[in-house]
Amino acid sequence: MHYKGVLTKMKTENGSPIQYYLVFENDFLHVNQLLDKHLSIHFVGYECLNCSLNKEIYRQGFCRQCFFDIPQAADWIMRPELSQAHLGIEDRDLAYEEKVQLKPHIVYLANSSNVKVGVTRKTQVPTRWIDQGAHEAIEILEVPNRYLAGIAEVALKEHVGDKTNWRTMLKNEIQDENLVEWRDKLKAFIPVEAMPYYLENNAETNLEFPVLKYPKKLKSLNLKKTPQFSGVLKGIKGQYLIFEDDTVFNVRGSEGFVVQLAIA
Structure with a gap:
């Protein structure tokens, strides 16, 4: 299955465990259901969460101009x-x-x-x-x-x-x-x-988080440096995805990035 959209922080519902959702313009993903599945992430561009232009994200999901102009920042x-x-x-x-x-x-x-x-x-x-x-x-x-x-x-x-x-x-x-x-x-x-x-x-x-395996040596995924990544999802905690090879991905830290996701 394939999905494409702009990353924003995952929506959550408190429960035992907490339920996580990735919400795109035309799709949403119940992330808990991806545990133990193979997830591929491909970075394809930017979309500022304020002006919606394909301009490099500066901070908090906003391009540089919006970050210094809008009240939300x-x-x-x-x-x-x-x-x-x-x-x-x-x-x-x-x-x-x-x-x-x-x-x-x-x-x-x-x-x-x-x-x-x-x-x-x-x-x-x-x-x-x-x-x-x-x-x-x-x-x-x-x-x-x-x-x-x-x-x-x-x-x-x-x-x-x-x-x-x-x-x-x-x-x-x-x-x-x-x-x-x-x-x-x-x-x-x-x-x-x-x-x-x-x-x-x-x-x-x-609070109880949906984690099957905690990482021992963390490797942080930066989509600017590594625009293509694949791994088996083993947990979700905070706003992070945790993968089997100890890679962790901060979804909130990548707001405004346009990605393609593939699930196997």
Whole structure:
């Protein structure tokens, strides 16, 4: 079977295990059904997720011009503490910024390679944790806007990590942590403005990924350098495909790439 389309991050449904889907314009693939099958990936071009032109992808699925122009790629996306829509101050497009920033946001702890703090819109729970490959997570604050979530994250990352070690996550070299204890320990460092939104009695969420075999020595597939790849799919974790020969492919990191897929 053959498929062709523009890569975007895999859609997910939480379950035991999590269900993954690759969605193209005219097709979709239930990726879990490809486990133990031979998958070929052929890189054929680019399609910017904003302007749809065949221009080289710069970051986050966008060509260079779009990345520096559109509100979906502004600095406050990666650094929520820079959000200013709650003050009525525009960065690139105030209407868009109000729509995204002035919604309930969750500050959370997740454990994918180590305990880390993060921020996401409430509607993105548990999708955000799945995308990070976290096997456990807990909500610690539910705030009314992105700015408050951002300043809380900045304060807490003085005392806990804010990055995932993707190699450790993919090898599954992980330890279970008591996230309730971590939440209680970090409570003292939450900024005063965010403290009214502290979630006292939340339980942690556990997530199960569809992986038949974890890699031991990782080889990262870069479609620019290796435009043709074939292998037997052995797992899906975070936004990565894991192959039998220990090759791993970051689907989200290749957004905007046009590919042909063949399944045998």
